[in-house]
Structure formats: structure tokens, C-alpha cells
Amino acid sequence: DAGVIQSPRHEVTEMGQEVTLRCKPISGHNSLFWYRQTMMRGLELLIYFNNNVPIDDSGMPEDRFSAKMPNASFSTLKIQPSEPRDSAVYFCASSFVGWGDQPQHFGDGTRLSIL
Amino acid sequence: GQQLNQSPQSMFIQEGEDVSMNCTSSSIFNTWLWYKQDPGEGPVLLIALYKAGELTSNGRLTAQFGITRKDSFLNISASIPSDVGIYFCAGQTRSNFGNEKLTFGTGTRLTIIP
Numbered sequence: 338d339a340g341v342i343q344s345p346r347h348e349v350t351e352m353g354q355e356v357t358l359r360c361k362p363i364s365g366h367n368s369l370f371w372y373r374q375t376m377m378r379g380l381e382l383l384i385y386f387n388n389n390v391p392i393d394d395s396g397m398p399e400d401r402f403s404a405k406m407p408n409a410s411f412s413t414l415k416i417q418p419s420e421p422r423d424s425a426v427y428f429c430a431s432s433f434v435g436w437g438d439q440p441q442h443f444g445d446g447t448r449l450s451i452l
Numbered sequence: 453g454q455q456l457n458q459s460p461q462s463m464f465i466q467e468g469e470d471v472s473m474n475c476t477s478s479s480i481f482n483t484w485l486w487y488k489q490d491p492g493e494g495p496v497l498l499i500a501l502y503k504a505g506e507l508t509s510n511g512r513l514t515a516q517f518g519i520t521r522k523d524s525f526l527n528i529s530a531s532i533p534s535d536v537g538i539y540f541c542a543g544q545t546r547s548n549f550g551n552e553k554l555t556f557g558t559g560t561r562l563t564i565i566p
Contacts, residue, residue: 341494368552370554379556379557379558379559380495380540380556382553382554385553393553428494428495430494432552434552440483440485440497440500440544441485441497441552441554442497443487443494443495443496444494445492445493445494446493446494448492
């Protein structure tokens with residue numbers, strides 16, 4: 338079974354550039370989560386969607402960050418403009434919430450470096 | 453963001469030894485999960501606990517959901533080299549929309565000394 342697929346796996350870009358991270362959740366899952374992992378702050382939830390609708394974006398650091406889920410099989414996390422402090426590993430996770438809840442399953446992440 | 457208190461932060465053990473780690477929280481959770489993360493990969497689910505007091509095993513791994521719903525432990529018996537990695541606990545709550553939110557522990561880094 339295909340797991341959560343993220344792309345790119347690595348991204349190196351200069352400060353000020355726009356960065357777009359992509360995620361394909363597990364087929365049949367109805368919830369999608371974006372996390373950021375750093376040494377200082379650990380794993381932090383940025384935003385999550387249920388049935389393609391953003392439910393809670395209170396973890397999004399600032400207006401430079403935005404996330405969309407145009408359909409059940411695709412989501413993006415965009416940073417514009419990017420800053421060096423945005424450097425981190427960004428994870429996408431998906432799960433099924435409803436009859437027979439399933440735990441969250443994670444992708445392998447995108448390692449983002451902003452120079 | 454909020455994090456769970458996980459201990460120890462790191463462990464250095466010899467192959468074959470047993471391992472124990474735990475998480476505590478000031479908040480009650482409905483579910484406790486344990487994940488393992490290898491370098492360059494995402495967290496992988498090891499064990500899920502759904503009821504207070506529940507004790508669950510998965511091979512050499514055993515985890516318990518604390519009776520107060522504010523803590524959980526994970527034990528690994530007879531450690532092997534592939535057990536090396538970072539272990540995270542996660543507490544799960546339900547939002548008003550029925551979605552689960554995970555709060556992660558700070559992680560326990562397990563190293564096996566040759």
C-alpha cells in the first residue's frame with residue numbers, strides 16, 4: 338500500500354524565494370496534517386484539514402505560510418517569502434476520522450534549507 | 453506549541469538490554485501513540501493505546517496507557533541494532549470537529565553501544 342508521499346524530499350533555496358511543498362495522502366483518508374520539525378521546538382502541528390477543509394491553522398507561524406487542499410488526494414504548503422528561520426523538516430500526515438478512527442501516518446518529509 | 457514531558461532524553465545501552473521510556477502530561481488524552489523515527493524518515497507508528505489502563509504488546513514492544521490518562525510508558529525487551537532511533541510519544545485529543553490533534557513528546561534518542 339502506498340503511504341503518504343511528499344515532494345520534494347530536499348529543497349535548498351535562497352531567502353526571499355517562494356517555496357511549495359507537496360503532499361499526497363493515503364487513499365481513503367479524510368484528514369491531512371502539516372507538521373514542522375526542528376531541534377529546538379520538536380514536532381509542531383501547523384495546520385490540518387478534514388474533508389479538504391482547513392479546520393485549525395493556529396499553528397501556522399505567520400502570514401508568509403499558507404496551505405491548500407484542492408482535492409482529497411493533494412495538498413500544498415507554501416512559504417512566500419522564505420526566510421532562513423523557516424529551515425526545518427516539514428512532514429505531512431494523514432488519517433481517517435470517523436467510524437473506526439485510524440492513527441496518523443507520516444510521509445518521509447521535506448528537508449528545507451533557506452540560505 | 454505544547455509538548456509532553458518525555459524521559460529519558462537519551463539512552464545508551466548494549467545490545468540485548470531492556471529499555472524503558474515514559475511520557476507525562478498535565479492534560480488528559482483520549483489516546484496515546486508511540487512512534488519511532490529513523491534518520492531521514494518520518495515517524496512510524498509502533499503502538500496505539502485507546503483505553504486508560506490498557507496494556508498492549510507489539511513483538512518486543514510493550515506500552516501502557518496510564519490509568520490517570522496523563523501518562524504512558526514504552527518498554528523494549530532484548531534490544532537489537534535496528535531499535536536505534538528516536539522514539540516519540542504522542543497524546544491525542546478530539547477537537548470540536550471530531551479531528552484528532554496530536555501533541556508530541558520531546559523524544560528519546562536510543563543508541564546501542566557495540
